[in-house]
Amino acid sequence: MIDLYYAPTPNGHKISLFLEESGLPYRLYRIDMSAGEQFRPEFLAISPNNKIPAIVDHQPVDGGAPISVFESGAILQYLAEKTGKFLSPELRERTLTLEWLTWQVAGFGPMLGQNHHFNHFAPQPVPYAIERFLQETRRLYAVLNRQLEKNAYIAGENYSIADIATYPWVVAHERQRIDLAEYPAVRNWCERVKSRPATQKAYALAQA
Template sequence: MIDLYYAPTPNGHKITLFLEEAGLAYRIHNIDISTGEQFKPEFLAISPNNKIPAIVDSSPIDGGAPISIFESGAILLYLAEKTGKLLSPELHERTSTLQWLFWQVAGFGPMLGQNHHFNHYAPQPVPYAIERYQLETKRLYGVLNTQLQKNAYLAGDHYSIADIATYPWVVSHERQRIDLAEFPAVRNWFERINNRPATIKAYQLAEKR
């Protein structure tokens, strides 16, 4: 059983997407980040950076004590290695998958997060920041589009943890002031993932939270 500490954010969705794709049994613990629940000592014991998501795996593959993991990219890699799913053992495809996973967690997610903040949540407009993060968002969508012009999925022919990490951030493209018509390869990829049964189930679950 996987215990998932979760809120329905792009990073939270990454983990439910994987768990639904892999068919793993899991139990959700909602963390209300609007009330500061992520700062409670019991959550910090699992996620010392006071961010969701985090998991506790009560049945690690070494048969040892339960293991806790924080950071969405680390969780996806751990679960892929635990299950043997959504991460190819073949060297070239595995390496490509990890490159694009790290691209998402180091660049695509953080830059789009800044876009969200300065476009929607900053207490006063900051024109320089808005322009900076809007331009970087468009650049990153261009990088994504170029890769998806060459491949069905980010790492090649197979859906992987790199796609799972990236998709939830593209869900919010309109709030990022991005028109997917400008990025047709991204739009095609997005629509295919959007229609996967596991994606539908994961987002239906989020609506109930």
């Protein structure tokens, strides 16, 4: 059994997407960040960076005590290795998948997050920051579009944790002032992922 500590954010959706795709049994624990629940000692014990998502695996593959994992990229790799799903054992495909997973967690997510912040949450408009992060967002979408022009999915012909990590950020493209018509390969990929039954189940959690 996996305990998922969750909020309906792009990073939270990554893990519910994987769990729904893989069929691993899990329990959902919602963290109300507006109420400061991410700072409670019991949550910090499993997520010392006081952010969601985090998991506790009560049946790790080594048969030992429960193990906790924080940071979305680390969780996705952990779960992929546990299940043998969405991360190829073949050297080249695995390496490509991990490259694009790292691209998402190190660049695509953080830059789009800054775009969100300065466009929607900053107390005062900061024109330089708005423009800087919009331009970087556009650059990153162009990088992703070029990759998807060559492949059905980000790391090749197989759906992987690179897609699972990236999709929840692309869903929010309108809030990033991005028109997917300018990135047709990304738009087509986004529709393919959206149509997956597990995607629909994972996003239904946000409404429950």
